[in-house]
Amino acid sequence: MNELAAGPTEAIVEPPNGWIKNILGLRQFSLRGVDTVRREFKLVCLVLNLRRMSYLVPT
Numbered sequence: 001m002n003e004l005a006a007g008p009t010e011a012i013v014e015p016p017n018g019w020i021k022n023i024l025g026l027r028q029f030s031l032r033g034v035d036t037v038r039r040e041f042k043l044v045c046l047v048l049n050l051r052r053m054s055y056l057v058p059t
Contacts (some may be wrong), residue, residue, distance in 0.1 A: 016048065
């Protein structure tokens, strides 16, 4: 996609995926089935967001 054609709604998705793989160590799902994988991924995203929020809170 052309850089000029990309609107303001375009988002970079790679950094969160890289964080999940490298920092949290999730390279494959431990459960099977679409619903359980979705639940596991939501849990991983929750952990990532809580970890990021903990750095934003002043001590």
